[in-house]
Amino acid sequence: MSTSPTNPGTAPATHTATTDVAEFIAELDGGHFDRMASVALSNTAAGVVDHERKGKVTITLVFEPVKGTAQVRVSHITKFEKPTMSGTAWEEARGATVMHVGRAGKLSLAQPSLLEKQQQSPLPG
Numbered sequence: 001m002s003t004s005p006t007n008p009g010t011a012p013a014t015h016t017a018t019t020d021v022a023e024f025i026a027e028l029d030g031g032h033f034d035r036m037a038s039v040a041l042s043n044t045a046a047g048v049v050d051h052e053r054k055g056k057v058t059i060t061l062v063f064e065p066v067k068g069t070a071q072v073r074v075s076h077i078t079k080f081e082k083p084t085m086s087g088t089a090w091e092e093a094r095g096a097t098v099m100h101v102g103r104a105g106k107l108s109l110a111q112p113s114l115l116e117k118q119q120q121s122p123l124p125g
Helices: 021-051 112-120
Strands: 056-066 071-084 087-101
Touching: 021 056, 021 071, 021 087
Parallel strands: none
Antiparallel strands: 056 071, 071 087
């Protein structure tokens, strides 16, 4: 990873991970992406063991800016190819989710300023 800025006037990239990957995956497409990835992994692994041939799971994430906001549209494609008795079966699922981009690039469904307010306010009780 480069630490030099790609655009003049921008801060250099940081090596500190700020996005919780498990949370990010669970939030994509309302949890559908997580379920589809689980099906793809399991079906492919089962086909590989049953038919003793290679299988493949491909996950593609594409980030596009949402103009005028601190948000990105994350398009995702999950594709899997599993061996069958007579060849290969494949399936592809697509979806997209708009995510807020917070400090240091942290991705979340909720607006970062709302998350900060929620963390600072005491619990009723």
